[in-house]
Amino acid sequence: MSIHIIYKIAAVGILISILTQVLKHSGRDEQAFLVSLAGLILVLLWIVPYIYELFQTVEQMFAL
Template sequence: MGVSLIFKIAAVGILVTILSQILKHSGREEHAFLISLAGLILVLTWIVPYIYELFQTIQTLFAL
């Protein structure tokens, strides 16, 4: 996992936070929720391969 992935996640977090605040203040809480959900799904798609690799490493380490 590189530093670039951490910066990408931070950028998405900042962007989602700003957009959510703007949408909440304009009275569109539903859209703010959908933006937050989309940001979460985007970050999870970046993280899932690393979690899979971690579980594979643990499995080979303990020979399960």
Template sequence: MGVNLIFKIAAVGILVTVIGQVLKHSGREEHAFLVSLAGLLIVLFWIVPYIYDLFSNIRDLFSL
């Protein structure tokens, strides 16, 4: 996992926050929620392979 992934996650967080605030102030709370959910799913999509590798390494370490 590189620093590049951390910067991408931070960029998504900043973008989701700005878009969410704009949508909330314009009275579209439902759309702001959907933008937040989409941002969360994007970040999870990036993180899941690293979590899988972590559990694979732990399984190999303990020979399970």
């Protein structure tokens, strides 16, 4: 796992938090929720391959 994924997650987090605050202050709470949900799904899609790789490594270590 490289450091670039951490930078990407941090950038998405900052961007999503700014967009959410702007949308909340303009009275669009539903859109703010959808933006934060989309950011969460995006980050989870980036993380899933690393989690799968972790489980594969653990399985190989213990020969399950």
